Amino acid sequence: MAPATDRTTFTTSNLRAVTLQNKIHTSNCAICQENYNKNHTPVRIVDIAECSHVFGSDCINSYIHALHANSNKCPLCRAVWYNVTRQQALSQSTASRRPTREDRAQEWSARGAEEREHRLQVRELELALMESHLEYGDAWEDFGDDY
Numbered sequence: 001m002a003p004a005t006d007r008t009t010f011t012t013s014n015l016r017a018v019t020l021q022n023k024i025h026t027s028n029c030a031i032c033q034e035n036y037n038k039n040h041t042p043v044r045i046v047d048i049a050e051c052s053h054v055f056g057s058d059c060i061n062s063y064i065h066a067l068h069a070n071s072n073k074c075p076l077c078r079a080v081w082y083n084v085t086r087q088q089a090l091s092q093s094t095a096s097r098r099p100t101r102e103d104r105a106q107e108w109s110a111r112g113a114e115e116r117e118h119r120l121q122v123r124e125l126e127l128a129l130m131e132s133h134l135e136y137g138d139a140w141e142d143f144g145d146d147y
């Protein structure tokens, strides 16, 4: 099945509680590495193509709500659990880390390059305009001479 449409849908319909009596393939949680017990209950990912991993219920919830860039993907198999909009992805990635000095420098130089590019285009346009004026002027002169 395709990834869930969003995070809320995923947490409500794609996590199924696993009773401790049921056989589960892994006996400890891949997120916190602890064994399951009555305070650390396992849930299985269901109805997602390629992923049926089991995690501690609290662990997976805090993993998802940590909102880091990959919190919509399984930490074990990288299967996409639910879709994030571009907006969410952006706010997630900015929430996960502060912009570093390099980020700002990069953004700054990108902006600078854009501005330089723009100025260059304007300059070229001006030159082209000047040239066309000159040609026009020459034409007039030529015309004048011939006349």
Ligand SMILES: [Zn+2]
Pocket: 029, 030, 031, 032, 033, 034, 040, 055, 056, 059
């Ligand atoms: Zn856990």
Ligand SMILES: [Zn+2]
Pocket: 050, 051, 052, 053, 074, 075, 076, 077, 078, 079
């Ligand atoms: Zn998985």
